[in-house]
Amino acid sequence: xxxxxxxxxxxxxxxxxxxxxxxxxxxxxxxxxxxxxxxxxxxxxxxxxxxxxxxxxxxxxxxxxxxxxxxxxxxxxxxxxxxxxxxxxxxxxxxxxxxxxxxxxxxxxxxxxxxxxxxxxxxxxxxxxxxxxxxxxxxxxxxxxxxxxxxxxxxxxxxxxxxxxxxxxxxxxxxxxxxxxxxxxxxxxxxxxxxxxxxxxxxxxxxxxxxxxxxxxxxxxxxxxxxxxxxxxxxxxxxxxxxxxxxxxxxxxxxxxxxxxxxxxxxxxxxxxxxxxxxxxxxxxxxxxxxxxxx
Amino acid sequence: xxxxxxxxxxxxxxxxxxxxxxxxxxxxxxxxxxxxxxxxxxxxxxxxxxxxxxxxxxxxxxxxxxxxxxxxxxxxxxxxxxxxxxxxxxxxxxxxxxxxxxxxxxxxxxxxxxxxxxxxxxxxxxxxxxxxxxxxxxxxxxxxxxxxxxxxxxxxxxxxxxxxxxxxxxxxxxxxxxxxxxxxxxxxxxxxxxxxxxxxxxxxxxxxxxxxxxxxxxxxxxxxxxxxxxxxxxxxxxxxxxxxxxxxxxxxxxxxxxxxxxxxxxxxxxxxxxxxxxxxxxxxxxxxxxxxxxxxxxxxxxxxxxxxxxxxxxxxxxxxxxxx
Amino acid sequence: xxxxxxxxxxxxxxxxxxxxxxxxxxxxxxxxxxxxxxxxxxxxxxxxxxxxxxxxxxxxxxxxxxxxxxxxxxxxxxxxxxxxxxxxxxxxxxxxxxxxxxxxxxxxxxxxxxxxxxxxxxxxxxxxxxxxxxxxxxxxxxxxxxxxxxxxxxxxxxxxxxxxxxxxxxxxxxxxxxxxxxxxxxxxxxxxxxxxxxxxxxxxxxxxxxxxxxxxxxxxxxxxxxxxxxxxxxxxxxxxxxxxxxxxxxxxxxxxxxxxxxxxxxxxxxxxxxxxxxxxxxxxxxxxxxxxxxxxxxxxxxxxxxxxxxxxxxxxx
Numbered sequence: 001x002x003x004x005x006x007x008x009x010x011x012x013x014x015x016x017x018x019x020x021x022x023x024x025x026x027x028x029x030x031x032x033x034x035x036x037x038x039x040x041x042x043x044x045x046x047x048x049x050x051x052x053x054x055x056x057x058x059x060x061x062x063x064x065x066x067x068x069x070x071x072x073x074x075x076x077x078x079x080x081x082x083x084x085x086x087x088x089x090x091x092x093x094x095x096x097x098x099x100x101x102x103x104x105x106x107x108x109x110x111x112x113x114x115x116x117x118x119x120x121x122x123x124x125x126x127x128x129x130x131x132x133x134x135x136x137x138x139x140x141x142x143x144x145x146x147x148x149x150x151x152x153x154x155x156x157x158x159x160x161x162x163x164x165x166x167x168x169x170x171x172x173x174x175x176x177x178x179x180x181x182x183x184x185x186x187x188x189x190x191x192x193x194x195x196x197x198x199x200x201x202x203x204x205x206x207x208x209x210x211x212x213x214x215x216x217x218x219x220x221x222x223x224x225x226x227x228x229x230x231x232x233x234x235x236x237x238x239x240x241x242x243x244x245x246x247x248x249x250x251x252x253x254x255x256x257x258x259x260x261x262x263x264x265x266x267x268x269x270x271x272x273x274x275x276x277x278x279x280x281x282x283x284x285x286x287x288x289x290x291x292x293x294x295x
Numbered sequence: 296x297x298x299x300x301x302x303x304x305x306x307x308x309x310x311x312x313x314x315x316x317x318x319x320x321x322x323x324x325x326x327x328x329x330x331x332x333x334x335x336x337x338x339x340x341x342x343x344x345x346x347x348x349x350x351x352x353x354x355x356x357x358x359x360x361x362x363x364x365x366x367x368x369x370x371x372x373x374x375x376x377x378x379x380x381x382x383x384x385x386x387x388x389x390x391x392x393x394x395x396x397x398x399x400x401x402x403x404x405x406x407x408x409x410x411x412x413x414x415x416x417x418x419x420x421x422x423x424x425x426x427x428x429x430x431x432x433x434x435x436x437x438x439x440x441x442x443x444x445x446x447x448x449x450x451x452x453x454x455x456x457x458x459x460x461x462x463x464x465x466x467x468x469x470x471x472x473x474x475x476x477x478x479x480x481x482x483x484x485x486x487x488x489x490x491x492x493x494x495x496x497x498x499x500x501x502x503x504x505x506x507x508x509x510x511x512x513x514x515x516x517x518x519x520x521x522x523x524x525x526x527x528x529x530x531x532x533x534x535x536x537x538x539x540x541x542x543x544x545x546x547x548x549x550x551x552x553x554x555x556x557x558x559x560x561x562x563x564x565x566x567x568x569x570x571x572x573x574x575x576x577x578x579x580x581x582x583x584x585x586x587x588x589x590x591x592x593x594x595x596x597x598x599x600x601x602x603x604x605x606x607x608x609x610x611x612x613x614x615x616x617x618x619x
Numbered sequence: 620x621x622x623x624x625x626x627x628x629x630x631x632x633x634x635x636x637x638x639x640x641x642x643x644x645x646x647x648x649x650x651x652x653x654x655x656x657x658x659x660x661x662x663x664x665x666x667x668x669x670x671x672x673x674x675x676x677x678x679x680x681x682x683x684x685x686x687x688x689x690x691x692x693x694x695x696x697x698x699x700x701x702x703x704x705x706x707x708x709x710x711x712x713x714x715x716x717x718x719x720x721x722x723x724x725x726x727x728x729x730x731x732x733x734x735x736x737x738x739x740x741x742x743x744x745x746x747x748x749x750x751x752x753x754x755x756x757x758x759x760x761x762x763x764x765x766x767x768x769x770x771x772x773x774x775x776x777x778x779x780x781x782x783x784x785x786x787x788x789x790x791x792x793x794x795x796x797x798x799x800x801x802x803x804x805x806x807x808x809x810x811x812x813x814x815x816x817x818x819x820x821x822x823x824x825x826x827x828x829x830x831x832x833x834x835x836x837x838x839x840x841x842x843x844x845x846x847x848x849x850x851x852x853x854x855x856x857x858x859x860x861x862x863x864x865x866x867x868x869x870x871x872x873x874x875x876x877x878x879x880x881x882x883x884x885x886x887x888x889x890x891x892x893x894x895x896x897x898x899x900x901x902x903x904x905x906x907x908x909x910x911x912x913x914x915x916x917x918x919x920x921x922x923x924x925x926x927x928x929x930x931x932x933x934x935x936x
């Protein structure tokens with residue numbers, strides 16, 4: 001082995017070779033706020049998954065005598081809603097649909113928007129121009145308006161809600177994907193890969209994806225809380241989820257008139273939305289900082 | 296005359312720089328560049344920033360498609376007579392930015408093994424080959440193979456890049472400012488490595504650099520470029536001792552020297568390098584040339600052969616008034 | 620510079636065309652017969668065909684689109700199926716109210732947000748910074764319709780200081796800037812200002828912290844410029860991006876006011892939109908969305924131009 005000045009200097013700092021993601025993980029774990037947020041988010045997800053086992057009562061079972069019982073009533077720790085159903089159980093079950101409507105559209109948009117953006121970014125030229133211009137048209141609508149417009153046109157229902165939210169999120173994700181891919185594409189290791197004779201598909205798979213999916217994914221996670229709030233907003237307007245399902249936005253809608261009778265009860269579903277949204281936001285922020293450190 | 300292993304024929308490459316219609320701006324990066332490369336020789340390419348060296352390098356390696364003109368390998372036109380894939384395993388390139396040349400998510404051994412695996416070599420064998428190459432360029436595969444680009448120094452990374460180019464068993468390697476970004480001592484080591492490899496494997500190099508000393512040290516012939524055109528080309532020693540183009544003279548005069556007898560009192564080159572978007576008419580160098588005369592402002596000088604493979608594109612050579 | 624503006628304006632045209640296409644398509648993806656709300660269920664086939672002809676539903680889609688677009692450009696957006704009044708009139712009346720709300724919310728949000736952000740960026744990493752950052756994170760994460768509800772609970776139900784819904788004694792058409800009317804404006808405006816405040820605060824903080832970090836600021840400080848001079852400099856450099864963000868936020872407020880307006884029953888375009896959806900009033904839905912989207916597009920254009928005027932480096936080739 002040739003002994004060079006370089007290698008001797010390096011001997012002093014020999015450490016086990018660490019992958020990029022492992023160092024991201026280490027940095028993330030040092031950020032207390034982000035870890036806290038992550039735990040809360042994880043807790044909420046677990047609550048949603050195990051809802052039928054955790055909830056004390058049936059969320060759809062209501063007794064009109066008990067309607068709008070205040071918080072702390074015997075047998076109804078968080079009160080009862082306008083149809084006499086146990087609030088605690090409905091809130092716990094509500095996590096399922098609310099998280100579902102928050103995560104699924106973003107996931108699908110990540111897949112579709114990511115693919116479109118990466119393709120446009122790598123291929124460049126007129127493919128890129130046309131794709132981005134078409135996306136610009138959708139981007140020209142404020143997202144709330146677009147979601148409501150599509151939902152409003154299609155009508156209420158979970159599937160329609162999912163569809164409209166997915167469409168709303170595809171353009172921003174595609175934009176980020178295109179921008180990241182374009183900046184990666186200019187780097188010399190892509191040129192070197194092209195000079196090796198590899199096909200475009202292979203280059204994308206082996207060289208582009210690994211470097212590009214990370215930032216796109218982090219951006220997508222920052223959209224989860226937006227999606228949740230938007231989905232709950234749709235239900236709040238009477239689109240999206242329909243009764244008698246338990247979903248936080250829908251609950252806010254149906255309890256609206258109760259604010260004069262049981263104000264704090266009516267506000268409870270919003271607390272859940274807020275809690276989920278803020279923990280996902282901080283989680284995503286923490287992830288972004290952990291990935292952002294310059295080498 | 297033996298067939299040159301690589302030859303460029305009237306390469307032209309222009310880039311758009313914005314503007315529409317009449318206001319369209321075009322960067323004339325490479326304008327009618329031709330040269331030949333004999334097997335086993337090293338051609339140095341020098342010139343200031345913006346002269347088209349890097350663009351020419353990429354045209355040569357087929358990373359860019361020329362607007363007109365072509366590249367031939369062993370006499371065969373790349374594309375029609377020689378499939379691109381086969382060409383790729385014969386001609387490779389090492390870039391200036393050693394860090395940007397490596398995928399930050401790939402280990403060094405995988406980076407070197409990628410090339411062979413693209414050409415059908417099974418993974419295990421490609422890895423073994425990569426290990427051998429890392430060893431050859433001076434990096435212990437056990438220590439460096441599993442590392443990532445950010446864990447290596449500049450010199451080490453460039454060695455990996457060289458190993459990566461060698462993995463194809465190429466005949467020609469284009470080195471685009473490959474040592475320019477390294478510290479001087481490291482630069483010397485990498486140059487030595489390159490020269491050893493050249494001897495061992497009979498490689499042909501195109502060595503692009505702005506450092507005239509290094510180029511002289513490593514090259515058999517040297518090509519001087521200015522604003523997208525070839526100003527002069529010839530055997531290294533001849534070019535350095537008897538330059539026949541005012542630009543070459545100026546470049547050589549501008550080289551700093553430790554010899555107090557060779558102090559420069561005046562800057563040999565006047566003015567700023569003009570814009571490749573709007574090159575001067577006639578000889579592109581005439582606006583900064585101390586010896587410019589009559590035809591220089593209007594007629595583009597044709598390459599004039601001065602014997603022994605020495606060619607210069609300057610009106611002074613074809614006019615009888617030029618003193619030897 | 621002029622050429623950039625021209626190009627940007629020209630580019631807006633295909634976008635507007637695309638937007639109108641989307642608006643047009645929206646109505647036609649909706650399931651069910653568009654005439655269901657007008658015709659009685661036992662209407663004869665002839666009557667159905669007649670109505671279809673009047674509304675133009677019997678022609679091909681491209682024809683319908685051109686017809687609709689042609690009329691829209693002249694200001695005729697059809698008639699609301701529910702009220703029979705021209706859509707354009709309804710929207711026009713509502714826009715005024717939304718603008719009152721949105722502009723007020725914008726002013727509050729930007730001022731507070733700008734202040735918070737500036738302070739946070741200037742005193743980076745201090746407790747002021749952490750507090751301001753916390754407030755802005757909350758601002759961005761909170762569902763604003765819920766916040767509206769909470770505000771109503773606190774100020775209308777519990778404390779009875781402010782009214783909960785509506786836009787004042789004059790209803791949707793008479794707005795006067797007096798206390799009698801403005802008391803209805805306070806809660807919705809503050810609620811609406813929270814999200815832009817959060818975003819503006821975040822952006823301004825990042826900008827200010829970034830600029831202060833740059834080396835030439837250290838140079839200015841070393842030259843002995845009073846902190847006031849540095850302040851002015853920071854403001855000048857942060858202005859373009861800050862303006863851009865603010866412009867976008869205004870656009871979002873205009874387009875996204877529906878939820879707040881629903882909570883507070885504020886008679887603006889958002890409220891109108893809600894009505895249209897609830898009543899399946901497709902011409903009204905279509906017209907309102909078109910107007911709101913166009914607003915947003917033009918706003919984006921203005922922001923782009925203003926931003927480039929302030930910072931010529933942003934001109935793209």
